[in-house]
Amino acid sequence: MKIKALHMATLAASAACLMLGGCSSLGAKSWDRDLMARRSMQPVTHPLIAGADDHIYFSKEGASGGRSFDGGGCGCN
Secondary structure, rough: OOOHHHHHHHHHHHHHHHHHHHOOOOOOOOOOOOHHHHHHHHHOHHHHHHHHHHHHHHHOOOOOOOOOOOOOOOOOO
């Protein structure tokens, strides 16, 4: 019975190693970095508009956001 548990543990460890090895090639290659650095590829292409949107969102929600402000719900702060 102990041998079967040992085989199962070995099988589980092998499967875990194979799954973790699949994530090793994530990321941009060195020849693709110029394409990724373009303004159109950035998550926020217009920082002023994104800041205003975040201010309105977090003012209406009444919660503090990533830009360290909170509000009451009227959007006047």
